[in-house]
Amino acid sequence: AAVLAAQIDKLKKLRAERDQAATDAALEALTAGARGNANLLELAVQAARAKATVGEISDALEAAFGRHVATVKTVSGVYGKEAGNDPKVARARDMVATFVENDGGPPRILIAKLGQDGHDRGQ
Secondary structure, rough: HHHHHHHHHHHHHHHHHHOOHHHHHHHHHHHHHOOOOOOOOHHHHHHHHOOOOOHHHHHHHHHOOOOOOOOOOOOOOHHHHHHHOOHHHHHHHHHHHHHEEEHHOOOOOOOOOOOOOOOOOOO
């Protein structure tokens, strides 16, 4: 809680010290550039120099591009071909078939690894 309070205080101080008109202009230029064919890195750096926050820079880009919505794609059977006729795999398949018979559906497992920076693969 103390860390969060410190971050909020830093943001309040930043906003109090900055030239809000210059920050707004830099963010608007970033959004306009994103709608066109501008150098977004350069515009984002200019917005940061105008004391725009990372959240505000992200919002300016979102205004042009929209928010990314991930699609879930379930993949199955990838390793079955590789396993071939291995007796251990055949036994596991038999156990799954028995489970389906007894339980009414296949066993399920959810493996999740948070990756807010896009590194959410490799579970």
